Amino acid sequence: MSLRIVVCVKYVPDATGDRHFAEDLTTDRESVDGLLSELDEYAVEQALQISEDADDAEITVLTVGPDDAKDALRKALSMGADKAVHVEDDDLHGTDVIGTSAVLAKAIEKTGYDLVVCGMASTDGTMGVLPALLAERLGVPQVTLLSEVSVTDGKVNGRRDGDTATEQLEASLPAVVSVTDQSGEARYPSFKGIMAAKKKPVESLDLDDLDIEADEVGLDGAWTKVDDATPRPARTAGTVVKDEGEGGKQLAEFLAERKFV
Amino acid sequence: MAEVLVYVDHVDGAVRKPTLELLTLARRLGDPVAVHLGAGADEAAKTLGEYGAVKVLAADSAEFADYLVVPKVDALQAAYDAVSPAAVLVPSSAEGKEIAARLAVRIGSGIITDAVDLEAGDEGPVATQSVFAAAFTTKSRVSKGTPVITVKPNSTAPEAAPAAGTVEQLSVSFGEKSTGTKIVSRTPRESSGRPELTEAAIVVSGGRGVNGAENFHIIEALADSLGAAVGASRAAVDAGWYPHSNQVGQTGKTVSPQLYVATGISGAIQHRAGMQTSKTIVAINKDAEAPIFDLVDYGVVGDLFDVVPALTEEVKTRKG
């Protein structure tokens, strides 16, 4: 039987750009180019490796995001995923993580799955909780923050490097997995992959298709509210000296002034 | 007064500092009730009481150690049901965030992660967050359900405020789903004897400029002279020069010490995301154009192999 893998990928504003909030205090997606969250490339890569090791597997990449988010899906398809699902609906603007997890869970159930693979965190919201939320909603094991992952005989195994210990984990499929940037470099799409991606199917779903009411999502439906967003004041320019043999001493002097020594 | 649940992060009953910070913040919102899972509750209760816990709800069961995350969610939910708190606070560790998130869905609440400050507001607790690699500071609140908030280490100074800290047993029933992810083995991380990276008052980090694992002793010597923790950039970690558990940045640890010393680190956005909120920042880099210099209070343009040993010597002399 075929192994059905769904990879959740997020389309995010480029972290090296000048990211801002829009007037309604949601992420301003106009001022900065978007891209596939770099940490989700690791998720796509691990899904590809799991699929290569399986007899028969199919990878669907899934995103919840605006029209442009198709770019993130295309990138994942050009890396080698088989098909894509895009949940887009104007009413989704401003959805928070609880709402996003509800939408993703419905879309995953509709697509059908044995394994869900996520990144460790998005590069914009950076909450790192969505995979756990999906496992809770889908009622399947969470095998998260893995630096190594493999799937054999209907079981997923992985290594989780925690704060105080390294753990070896095991769970039966279906399951939700998330992988860290320690799991292995993501491959670059080949020219052939980029050409092939253009022909791969991208299915669009809206809230109706998923039986979700508009008031359960969006800015008004959110479980959290951002009341204020202030740019961090620019740091006042510090002192920079050139080492002419005294650099270490001068720095020690500064540290002593600030009472660190 | 309303009660506020505080999830305790501990190692066999030795309470970790972020929990004491949470108790301190919790007192702004109500009476802290600590939830202690695993062994050592009686030992922990002394510390928890000293920092304001009116009550300690304790549960010890093999499930907490044998299965990932979910048994702890079951227990926190049992505590929630027992207390009906005004808010639930959890330390912002990777596991803490996952526990908090699953609880939030179960109790129909919103969640805020990685708060760096908390205050009482008219419509519930107001959380300060530092977002977009610390380029923005936001104020947010949970608008549905009981606020579930995770708080980053070093968000406040722990203040003692003695309270009863009475231990009560919490009864928890585990569902079939709780045992879904088995922890097959666990290898504890060896302690370096230095302060915990996320809790340290001073952090000294090395990057690609350190140029080899064999040179990291220069960084360690400086750290030891200052009583600091050692951090590393991802470039240094990826090269295998220092363990990943010491990585500072977006996909490593976030640190917010009183003093951050960056040596041989250029200051890429993903590194800044993990250290930009440090109170005082100094850098040593041989490239005057390195972006890290935009952040510093004091910078030295120079070769770290000259500057760092000289600095270490000078610090040692001054400390006598």
Ligand SMILES: Cc1cc2nc3c(=O)[nH]c(=O)nc-3n(C[C@H](O)[C@H](O)[C@H](O)COP(=O)(O)OP(=O)(O)OC[C@H]3O[C@@H](n4cnc5c(N)ncnc54)[C@H](O)[C@@H]3O)c2cc1C
């Ligand atoms: C102050 C603040 C303001 C915000 N404002 C906005 C806003 O205006 N608009 C907005 O969209 N978000 C906004 N967010 C973020 C939003 O709440 C979350 O981005 C989103 O709901 C998911 O959380 P996350 O990005 O932190 O995901 P994480 O939990 O960090 O993501 C982990 C993994 O889940 C998967 N995943 C996450 N999101 C998606 C997705 N949409 N589709 C598919 N897979 C996904 C990916 O595999 C990802 O690697 C804001 C966040 C904060 C802190």
Ligand SMILES: Cc1cc2nc3c(=O)[nH]c(=O)nc-3n(C[C@H](O)[C@H](O)[C@H](O)COP(=O)(O)OP(=O)(O)OC[C@H]3O[C@@H](n4cnc5c(N)ncnc54)[C@H](O)[C@@H]3O)c2cc1C
């Ligand atoms: C999704 C994602 C997540 C990431 N997460 C992280 C993260 O968590 N943490 C992180 O650090 N990075 C992270 N990165 C990587 C980040 O983009 C940078 O590549 C990395 O921080 C660079 O490390 P560096 O500053 O040590 O190396 P470089 O950028 O190569 O800088 C080395 C510096 O050392 C200086 N130098 C060299 N020799 C000497 C000498 N003898 N004396 C003094 N100075 C010298 C050079 O002038 C240079 O400025 C992430 C990247 C991505 C895409």
